[in-house]
Amino acid sequence: MKKLIDAYVYRESSKNIEFLILQRAKNKIYAGQWRMVGGKVKENEDYAHAALREIQEEIQLTPSFFWVVPSVNTFFEAKTNQILHIPAFAAKAPKSFSPKLDDEHTQYKWISESQISTHIFWPEQQRLMKMIATLVQNGQVVSEWVLKP
Numbered sequence: 289m290k291k292l293i294d295a296y297v298y299r300e301s302s303k304n305i306e307f308l309i310l311q312r313a314k315n316k317i318y319a320g321q322w323r324m325v326g327g328k329v330k331e332n333e334d335y336a337h338a339a340l341r342e343i344q345e346e347i348q349l350t351p352s353f354f355w356v357v358p359s360v361n362t363f364f365e366a367k368t369n370q371i372l373h374i375p376a377f378a379a380k381a382p383k384s385f386s387p388k389l390d391d392e393h394t395q396y397k398w399i400s401e402s403q404i405s406t407h408i409f410w411p412e413q414q415r416l417m418k419m420i421a422t423l424v425q426n427g428q429v430v431s432e433w434v435l436k437p
Contacts, residue, residue, distance in 0.1 A: 291329035294361050295339040295377045296420055305424050306400055307417055309407055310393040322407040336435050339377040347387035351379035355433040361412045376416045
């Protein structure tokens with residue numbers, strides 16, 4: 289069974305948060321799409337460590353605040369005939385952070401919550417991003433979700 293993670297990198301401004309999105313390279317799966325950090329969980333690796341590793345590999349960030357989102361990204365993958373349940377993680381970046389992209393991505397941008405549906409087309413990813421924004425803006429990230437980077 290394939291094991292994947294999604295990691296949503298955000299930064300806080302005075303009134304709201306912005307999400308980092310990455311455009312997939314032409315020779316990669318989901319070519320040209322804007323997406324969050326994501327990837328496969330290696331053998332004997334737990335989901336949280338996979339998320340931190342992917343964040344480091346894809347954008348060269350060690351987050352200052354890292355937490356598990358209390359929901360999952362679920363979708364059906366016809367190629368493998370599997371329903372995938374993908375844990376979601378959130379990673380806070382410094383306001384001045386500029387990612388150094390790996391070869392899986394060609395460019396990045398920071399978007400506000402109101403721009404999510406313009407760039408992210410998977411409904412589950414949109415839902416998770418909006419959930420993260422709501423939780424952060426309302427101070428509702430509880431200590432049980434916080435993980436050590």
